[in-house]
Amino acid sequence: MAERKTRELFLGEGTGTDGSQHLYVNMGPAHPAMHGIIRIFAELDGETVVKGDVEIGYLHRAFEKDCEAGPYNNAIPYTDRLNYVSPLINNFAYSSAVEKLLGIEITERCKYIRVIMSEISRICDHLTCVGAGAMELGAFTVFLYMIKAREFLWELVEDVTGARLTISYGRVGGVKADLPAGFDLKVKKAFAETRQVLEEVHILVTGNRIFMDRMVGVGALGREETIAWGITGPLLRAAGVPFDLRKTQPYWAYDRIPFDIALGKNGDNFDRFLVRMAEMEQSMRIAEQALEGLPGGAIQVDWEGRAIEPDAYVDLGKQGKTEGLLLVPIKLSPNLQGQDRSAHDRVNAQDKRVVLPTKADAYGSIEGLMNHFMLVMEGYGIRPPAGEAYFAAEGANGELGFYVVSDGSDRPYRVRCRPPCLPPVAAIPRMIEGQMVADIIPTFGSVNMIGGELDR
Amino acid sequence: MDGHAILARLRERLGDGIVATHDYRGDHTAVLAREAIVPALTFCRDDAALGFDMLVDITAVDYSRFPGREDGPRFEVVYHLYSVAHNHRVRLKVAVEQDDPVVPTACGLWPIANWLEREVWDMFGIRFDGHPDLRRLLLYEEFEGHPLRKDYPINRRQPLIGPKV
Numbered sequence: 001m002a003e004r005k006t007r008e009l010f011l012g013e014g015t016g017t018d019g020s021q022h023l024y025v026n027m028g029p030a031h032p033a034m035h036g037i038i039r040i041f042a043e044l045d046g047e048t049v050v051k052g053d054v055e056i057g058y059l060h061r062a063f064e065k066d067c068e069a070g071p072y073n074n075a076i077p078y079t080d081r082l083n084y085v086s087p088l089i090n091n092f093a094y095s096s097a098v099e100k101l102l103g104i105e106i107t108e109r110c111k112y113i114r115v116i117m118s119e120i121s122r123i124c125d126h127l128t129c130v131g132a133g134a135m136e137l138g139a140f141t142v143f144l145y146m147i148k149a150r151e152f153l154w155e156l157v158e159d160v161t162g163a164r165l166t167i168s169y170g171r172v173g174g175v176k177a178d179l180p181a182g183f184d185l186k187v188k189k190a191f192a193e194t195r196q197v198l199e200e201v202h203i204l205v206t207g208n209r210i211f212m213d214r215m216v217g218v219g220a221l222g223r224e225e226t227i228a229w230g231i232t233g234p235l236l237r238a239a240g241v242p243f244d245l246r247k248t249q250p251y252w253a254y255d256r257i258p259f260d261i262a263l264g265k266n267g268d269n270f271d272r273f274l275v276r277m278a279e280m281e282q283s284m285r286i287a288e289q290a291l292e293g294l295p296g297g298a299i300q301v302d303w304e305g306r307a308i309e310p311d312a313y314v315d316l317g318k319q320g321k322t323e324g325l326l327l328v329p330i331k332l333s334p335n336l337q338g339q340d341r342s343a344h345d346r347v348n349a350q351d352k353r354v355v356l357p358t359k360a361d362a363y364g365s366i367e368g369l370m371n372h373f374m375l376v377m378e379g380y381g382i383r384p385p386a387g388e389a390y391f392a393a394e395g396a397n398g399e400l401g402f403y404v405v406s407d408g409s410d411r412p413y414r415v416r417c418r419p420p421c422l423p424p425v426a427a428i429p430r431m432i433e434g435q436m437v438a439d440i441i442p443t444f445g446s447v448n449m450i451g452g453e454l455d456r
Numbered sequence: 457m458d459g460h461a462i463l464a465r466l467r468e469r470l471g472d473g474i475v476a477t478h479d480y481r482g483d484h485t486a487v488l489a490r491e492a493i494v495p496a497l498t499f500c501r502d503d504a505a506l507g508f509d510m511l512v513d514i515t516a517v518d519y520s521r522f523p524g525r526e527d528g529p530r531f532e533v534v535y536h537l538y539s540v541a542h543n544h545r546v547r548l549k550v551a552v553e554q555d556d557p558v559v560p561t562a563c564g565l566w567p568i569a570n571w572l573e574r575e576v577w578d579m580f581g582i583r584f585d586g587h588p589d590l591r592r593l594l595l596y597e598e599f600e601g602h603p604l605r606k607d608y609p610i611n612r613r614q615p616l617i618g619p620k621v
Contacts, residue, residue: 230568403534416534418512
């Protein structure tokens with residue numbers, strides 16, 4: 001009797017009668033093997049998962065509501081926090097959605113910069129995903145190696161944007177600043193290190209008995225089912241579907257850069273791992289080619305080749321000595337880096353409705369100052385005509401879509417982010433059904449859930 | 457198939473079910489009557505020429521503060537479809553009245569519709585008729601109101617909740 005009561009206490013009322021009952025287990029929301037806050041509620045028969053339910057929303061912070069509350073460029077820092085492993089892609093995708101709504105074209109150099117920075121972010125994302133996934137299967141070395149490689153890439157990101165994670169580098173109509181000098185050499189060095197790491201990882205885990213046993217045939221979804229679940233990105237390509245927005249609906253400069261789509265066959269965790277590994281190589285290939293083909297555009301030279309102090313510039317303007325003045329570069333304080341005229345014009349669209357003027361113009365001429373005010377004052381700013389647009393970019397996890405509705409005012413009426421990792425997380429119960437409890441871990445790792453974009 | 461052909465084919469099949477069409481910035485859109493939405497989605501998925509096998513997104517927009525549309529139907533539920541086989545897209549929309557915020561579910565067509573519709577219910581309070589499990593997705597059950605409605609103030613506080621008993 002006493003024993004029966006203990007059983008009932010642990011397993012629920014009415015159990016312990018015929019010797020067979022299901023056990024309900026919570027994994028998460030805070031579980032060491034759950035890198036991300038998510039709760040998987042699993043019904044177990046012995047060690048087999050009979051049914052699963054996933055509960056999300058622990059990281060919800062009203063991204064879409066916040067976007068409606070401020071002007072268009074205000075949403076850029078919020079997009080950093082969507083997919084916090086590859087924030088640059090979010091920045092650019094959101095900017096492109098608003099640009100589509102406005103119907104403006106960005107400069108060629110800006111397109112290439114977006115491609116380069118997106119691909120560097122994609123590699124960071126895949127490194128994190130593969131590294132963390134391997135660590136949970138016991139391959140801690142892989143994690144350390146990959147985080148080391150990511151560190152080299154994050155140094156590149158830091159070089160360009162000034163931050164590692166909260167980068168806020170995209171702008172509607174362009175990017176914050178031009179690439180720094182000598183960037184291509186740094187990229188070359190970082191990619192050489194990354195390639196070395198990828199090779200080491202291949203030697204360590206691809207073909208490793210323990211790793212293969214845990215990955216091959218686990219968490220598999222067939223081709224049709226993957227599509228029906230709305231899953232895109234590496235998971236869909238691992239199922240053998242050559243769907244990659246960079247190829248199928250090319251945006252920015254992807255149609256001019258040759259690369260291959262990495263494809264799997266079985267749609268299981270091992271194929272997902274291989275697809276991600278192959279994609280990192282392709283991303284490096286894209287970034288290298290984009291850096292080579294990066295259009296310079298003539299750097300504007302001033303009329304006598306001298307830079308001038310801002311106050312002297314203003315004085316000259318006041319005295320009416322304005323001839324050729326707009327071509328003179330102004331010495332600016334270091335915290336305005338990247339806003340000098342030569343770099344500004346190359347990376348921003350020539351559209352006064354959208355792009356802030358250079359600091360030289362804003363501080364040096366009345367037209368620039370008025371233009372600046374018109375863009376930052378409440379009720380003015382970027383005002384797309386009333387309408388709606390959906391822009392999708394290939395995020396690291398799949399199709400990252402932004403659906404923006406404008407009512408003609410300076411604030412977006414509605415911003416909807418279509419998070420690429422929501423469909424695979426919704427499909428987790430389907431992937432783990434009928435498999436062992438331990439298989440939840442590699443499957444969850446291969447889904448690459450990112451709380452920031454899943455919960456928004 | 458280009459966008460105009462897709463809309464033409466939909467119009468040919470659904471007739472009066474289509475209220476309006478437009479193609480702003482290259483996104484082809486059909487606005488449908490509520491009773492036509494499930495037949496339209498089914499047709500989009502099963503027709504060989506359209507072949508929209510992927511439901512990309514379901515979301516909604518609250519038009520109650522939109523200049524010029526304050527008196528019209530309050531909500532619009534927006535479906536984005538994509539065809540992997542044919543590489544084309546379409547957007548379907550259905551207007552929903554404030555007094556009767558119900559749309560038939562698409563769960564029987566695509567499994568992902570389950571979660572996407574739960575999110576729309578969570579954020580906008582639009583019910584999906586026939587949905588097997590219409591719980592909130594991102595917020596918790598005790599949450600009061602639906603935050604993406606325009607009459608939900610951005611700074612509204614929610615009462616504290618205790619553990620479930």
